[in-house]
Amino acid sequence: MPTEFVKLPTNKAIGQVNNSTFSYEIGGILGQQLKAFGLNVDFAPVLDINSNPKNPIIGDRSFGTNATIVSKLGIQTMKGIQAQNVLSGVKHFPGHGDTSIDSHVGLPVVYNDMKRLNSLELIPFSEAIKSGTDMVMVAHILLPKIDSNNPASFSKTLITDVLRNNLNFKGVIITDDMTMGAIVKNYDIGEATVKSLNAGTDIILVCHDFVKETAVLKAIKIAVVKGTISQQSLDEKVYRILKLKKKYNLKDDTISFVDAKDINNKITNLLKIYMK
Secondary structure (H helix, E strand, O other): OOOOOOOOOOHHHHHHHOOHHHHHHHHHHHHHHHHHOOOOEEOOOEOOOOOOOOOOOOHHHOOOOOHHHHHHHHHHHHHHHHHOOOEEEEEEEOOOOOOOOOOOOOOOEOOOOHHHHHHOOHHHHHHHHHOOOOEEEEOOOEOOOOOOOOOHHHOHHHHHHHHHHHOOOOOEEEEOOOOOHHHHOOOOHHHHHHHHHHHOOOEOOOOOOHHHHHHHHHHHHHHHHHOOOOHHHHHHHHHHHHHHHHHOOOOOOOOOOOOHHHHHHHHHHHHHHHOO
16 A cells, blocks of 8 residues: 555454454455445455465465364455455465465465365364455465365366355355466466466456556457367356445546545554554
């Protein structure tokens, strides 16, 4: 957020307070800030459990090392964001907390099996799905004991079998940024995109650079023409996205004024209550 806004506490600090109302109010403020600028999606909250002290990327973005706390506070933040008519995309499925490599730089490999995931990492995602999450972001992490060939972001086992079928998630599935080092240093971005869509994702996130964006679009078009991606599956993805837009009644309206002072007052008052 612009520097005009009072800085919000990290999820780690919120986890140490461990108060559901505080987390909900923080989510509400996040939603207000985004809505003030005409934005309608927040890729938050992080539902990763910070189980590996050597993790270089999750750190204070996690609510803590405990599945119960992460689930409780994450869901309340999610609900606070949603209450402002902003979409909440929880991340990084199936859990980025036990990695020792930053996926922005390289491809993390995690040797956890399904028994371990079910007993820890998947708990916050499962609870968030039961509580009405609209969007799940899938991480670029390789779990060889579950799928030795594909990172989670284009693993049919993890996306369709686990997230869709086992956890019964009906909403929109989006990848983490496909221009991160985990992908571009190890795979062709076009091929990875096609694999990801066929694995069950709905949206391919491409954050940087026109060349990569056009390469992804071209790869999708070629795959549809060749029949590598079926028209039916593509339509299902589009309708899933349209259904979500309709649910939140998203409009393309111009924002005329941002009342930073009002939002800052809410932040200051909230912090006085909970961050003594």
